[in-house]
Amino acid sequence: QVQLVESGGGLVQAGGSLRLSCAASGSIFSISALGWYRQAPGKQRDLVATITNGGSINYADSVKGRFTISRDNAKNTVYLQMNSLKPEDTAVYYCNLRRMPLNYWGQGTQVTVSS
Numbered sequence: 001q002v003q004l005v006e007s008g009g010g011l012v013q014a015g016g017s018l019r020l021s022c023a024a025s026g027s028i029f030s031i032s033a034l035g036w037y038r039q040a041p042g043k044q045r046d047l048v049a050t051i052t053n054g055g056s057i058n059y060a061d062s063v064k065g066r067f068t069i070s071r072d073n074a075k076n077t078v079y080l081q082m083n084s085l086k087p088e089d090t091a092v093y094y095c096n097l098r099r100m101p102l103n104y105w106g107q108g109t110q111v112t113v114s115s
Contacts, residue, residue, distance in 0.1 A: 002026040002104045004095045009109030012085055016113070020080040022095030022106055030073040032099040036080045038091035038111075045094065049080060062088075085113045 008020040020036065035050035049069035050058045057069055068081040078095060090113050095106035 002028065002097055002102070004097060004104055004106035006093065006095050006106045006109040009093060009111045011112045011114065014085060014087055014113055014115050016085050017081070017083045018085065018111060020082065020093055020095075020109060020111075022078045022080075024076045024078075024095075024097055024104075026076075028099050028102070029076040029097070032097045032102075034069075034071055034078040035096040035098070036069060036078075037094045037096055038089075039094070039108075040091040043091075048093070050096075051078065082111070085111075087113045087115045089113050 003025045004022050006022045008018060012018055031053050033050060033052045036048040037045050038048050039045040048060055048063055049067055051069050051071055066084045071078045092108040092110050094108045097104045
């Protein structure tokens with residue numbers, strides 16, 4: 001069983017930065033794909049960024065050049081550095097760990113960007 005615990009969300013002004021962290025329990029972290037997703041009120045959950053166990057990275061077009069995903073296998077932690085935040089980045093951000101057929105989600109952390 002894997003548990004994911006996100007932290008680092010909060011309220012920030014437009015143009016500001018936040019760093020999200022997701023700490024994982026269990027022994028499959030280093031061999032799993034990791035991702036950050038977000039869900040705004042009334043909208044579906046969308047991909048923000050993913051990183052494979054081999055280090056390949058993918059970003060949503062809306063965050064390219066502003067967000068950076070990284071992983072530290074020694075700490076079982078995945079990060080999302082968010083710069084130049086915009087009000088439209090406001091959402092609950094969820095951490096995901098996937099090692100098919102296993103798929104785990106964190107509880108989410110709120111990010112609110114004020115204009």
